[in-house]
Amino acid sequence: MTAELPAQGRITVAGRTDDAGPAPINDALAKARATTVRDHLVRARPELESAITVEAAGKCCFAAPNDTPAGRARNRRVEIAVGHQAAPP
Template sequence: MNQAHQMAMACASALTILFSLSSCSLPAPQQADTRAKSGSMATPPVSHIAQLDHGPGAHFAQCIEPACPVKTLKTLAVAANDDMPVLHSSPRPVPPSAPPQAAQKSSVEAPRKPQVIVFQFATDSAVLTPAHKALLSSHAHALGFAERIVILGRTDDVGAAHPNQAIALARAAAVRDHLKRLVPVLPTDTRIDARGLCCYAASNDTEEGRAQNRRVELVFTMPAELKP
């Protein structure tokens, strides 16, 4: 190879190296164009009014995304049903009942049942018969110690109201007066209850029933320690 040919080869190699270096240093036209287009179409930043901070220090100001506060959903934490405490309404405390009363003493007895002596009268009569007087005499001792005596005068349903009321009172008074002859000191609680055309002991449809209604009932109560 001659010298001229070597020089030509050297020049060609130098040109090739120079061309390669120049192509690397220059930006690609297409890449520059893409950057230009993307810059021209960029979205401007968004701003709006938002609440900043919370509580007493809360205030409103203009903020630019993405620096604005983000809204979050407020949820209430609820435990599972199995873990939920069950609330029961407690009844009011019941005061303890009073202790049972001690058994009453033997001296305190239940109310005593009154005793009754019955005297039957003839029609329109308030006169005591010997049988009446004997009956009173047989109970005179007990009646002298009675706590209470009530003498009830009654009639049948024959006749008007006023005459029957008078005969009822006369019968009760006759028994009381004879009793006072037998027992001068009667109990303080001694009284008369006279009612005509009232409080029948039997039906007035028969003579036997009317006879039972023409009566005086002497009701008396004895003290606990005394019995007739």
């Protein structure tokens, strides 16, 4: 997966959680997830370190309803977004 990341551009690693539990705990879990993925990416591709930012949002941005175990599991995730830099004119 790390080989697919571009050598230039911005990379955002966003941690997410389900809606179970208190918001401060979910925010901490979301940040820990994102930070762990960022650390893995930097170990694999050290040249990307300055391009990566970490974002965390606990009870936010759900991928599935939180009313089933399967839905909550889908919401506990990390998303990686790549913003490509525009080519110079």
